[in-house]
Amino acid sequence: xxxxxxVYQGSSGKVYPLPFTDRIDEHPVERKWRVVWxxxxxxxxxxxxxxxxxxxxxxxxxxxxDLVYHQSVIKPALVGLAGPxxxxxxxxxxxxxxxxxxxxxxxxxxxxxADGSQTIWCGDHCPMTRMKGMHGVCLHPGRAYLELKxxxxxxTPLSQTFLWWANVATRVHEAYxxxxxxxxxxxADHARRSMSEYPLAKGFYYGVNYGERARKGMxxxxxxxxxxxxxxxxxxxxxxxxxxxxxxxxxxxPTSYMCMGSxxxxxxxxxxxxxxxxxxxxxxxxxxxxxxxxPIFNYAEEIFRAAGYDISSVLKNxxxxxxxxxxxxxxxxxxVDRAGRRPLMLFGALGLAAIYTxxxxxxxxxxxxxxxxxxxxxxxxxxxxxxxxxxxxxISEIFPNRIRGAAMSVAVTALWIACFILTYTFPILNAKLxxxxxxxxxxxxxxxxxxxxxxxxxxxKGKTLEQLENDLAD
Numbered sequence: 001x002x003x004x005x006x007v008y009q010g011s012s013g014k015v016y017p018l019p020f021t022d023r024i025d026e027h028p029v030e031r032k033w034r035v036v037w038x039x040x041x042x043x044x045x046x047x048x049x050x051x052x053x054x055x056x057x058x059x060x061x062x063x064x065x066d067l068v069y070h071q072s073v074i075k076p077a078l079v080g081l082a083g084p085x086x087x088x089x090x091x092x093x094x095x096x097x098x099x100x101x102x103x104x105x106x107x108x109x110x111x112x113x114a115d116g117s118q119t120i121w122c123g124d125h126c127p128m129t130r131m132k133g134m135h136g137v138c139l140h141p142g143r144a145y146l147e148l149k150x151x152x153x154x155x156t157p158l159s160q161t162f163l164w165w166a167n168v169a170t171r172v173h174e175a176y177x178x179x180x181x182x183x184x185x186x187x188a189d190h191a192r193r194s195m196s197e198y199p200l201a202k203g204f205y206y207g208v209n210y211g212e213r214a215r216k217g218m219x220x221x222x223x224x225x226x227x228x229x230x231x232x233x234x235x236x237x238x239x240x241x242x243x244x245x246x247x248x249x250x251x252x253x254p255t256s257y258m259c260m261g262s263x264x265x266x267x268x269x270x271x272x273x274x275x276x277x278x279x280x281x282x283x284x285x286x287x288x289x290x291x292x293x294x295p296i297f298n299y300a301e302e303i304f305r306a307a308g309y310d311i312s313s314v315l316k317n318x319x320x321x322x323x324x325x326x327x328x329x330x331x332x333x334x335x336v337d338r339a340g341r342r343p344l345m346l347f348g349a350l351g352l353a354a355i356y357t358x359x360x361x362x363x364x365x366x367x368x369x370x371x372x373x374x375x376x377x378x379x380x381x382x383x384x385x386x387x388x389x390x391x392x393x394x395i396s397e398i399f400p401n402r403i404r405g406a407a408m409s410v411a412v413t414a415l416w417i418a419c420f421i422l423t424y425t426f427p428i429l430n431a432k433l434x435x436x437x438x439x440x441x442x443x444x445x446x447x448x449x450x451x452x453x454x455x456x457x458x459x460x461k462g463k464t465l466e467q468l469e470n471d472l473a474d
Contacts, residue, residue, distance in 0.1 A: 033050055040142070057089065111136070119136040119137065287391075295423065342461075426438065
């Protein structure tokens with residue numbers, strides 16, 4: 001049992017007159033649990049009144065992200081004061097940690113307020129101390145936060161010890177960071193058996209020599225497998241010290257640390273990987289437009305006239321550009337799964353950079369006619385078999401399910417905004433820089449896109465969504 005030979009935080013293992021459970025069935029059994037939902041425009045919360053009134057799920061409706069760990073099964077372990085306890089969500093504890101009612105049904109009522117908000121009230125009493133406690137889960141219209149209301153009653157004439165603990169579970173990984181208020185400079189584990197400076201530990205904590213980590217860096221066997229920080233030779237977008245306790249990647253063994261001495265009333269965590277795919281998708285979508293191919297379609301007459309073609313030849317050349325575009329799109333259908341997304345994106349960016357450089361040279365040196373036409377057709381073919389279709393494939397694959405709809409909307413919106421900007425600015429650039437300078441500028445953008453793809457875009461071919469999410473955390 002969790003409490004065996006451990007007497008602290010007001011728990012002695014004595015739970016009379018409550019029943020005590022000392023064994024868990026080895027076989028799962030399907031059953032239904034009573035659920036109370038509460039939601040507004042931004043959040044939705046699932047409360048389980050039969051399991052201590054815990055918030056079992058808290059979801060951001062704007063992107064589908066689970067703000068707390070959503071446990072898909074109810075699988076008790078013998079951790080609670082009276083035995084059973086389940087992980088995940090937000091567990092409410094009073095007057096002791098992992099209270100007996102954490103796995104017991106509570107009374108529940110829904111209160112409606114004049115401003116349109118609602119509160120789910122859950123209440124129980126502690127037969128060992130005869131105290132009563134209530135917690136209310138409240139959402140307000142138009143507000144992107146959840147409010148918790150607490151009421152505690154001492155129904156005896158005696159002074160009682162009291163502990164209030166909202167036990168929040170979250171999905172962590174090597175890109176997850178917890179944070180305490182800025183006035184916190186040291187932490188302690190349960191019962192203050194061990195203490196450390198925070199956030200930068202300077203000595204031993206839970207057997208880990210953080211002082212040596214600060215001097216020599218992470219031991220090789222403790223370097224994160226993903227989201228590797230620059231100081232350990234990785235390319236993670238955020239750097240952190242190897243002795244920074246706020247980063248989960250610096251916790252190689254199961255560790256507890258509680259903030260001490262704070263005058264503030266907040267703490268939290270930040271998932272650095274959750275939004276990683278959004279920025280990548282936006283940049284790829286914008287680059288697909290700013291690589292400069294659309295002016296060739298939209299301003300084909302001006303481009304070919306500048307290359308010395310008359311109106312009749314211009315129309316023939318436009319027909320050729322459409323035919324090449326269609327032909328190489330079919331080529332992309334056969335190569336995107338064989339060659340892979342990343343190689344095709346790199347090929348497209350580098351190929352267009354080379355072609356635009358050559359086109360700029362032709363315009364700067366008054367080379368006209370067939371060489372310009374061939375370069376234009378080469379640019380269209382290169383684009384049609386790489387950046388044009390593959391960008392759409394990639395942005396449909398890199399986003400986790402929980403944010404895919406919203407993230408793709410952001411990326412596609414950015415793509416069409418970029419398309420408008422490119423189309424609008426081409427005549428301006430052409431007038432100020434000339435055809436040569438304009439295409440050289442597009443060549444520079446393509447080189448920048450090549451560098452970005454090379455360092456930031458993982459290969460998505462043949463990978464599951466979970467694997468891609470882990471890759472994007474690096």
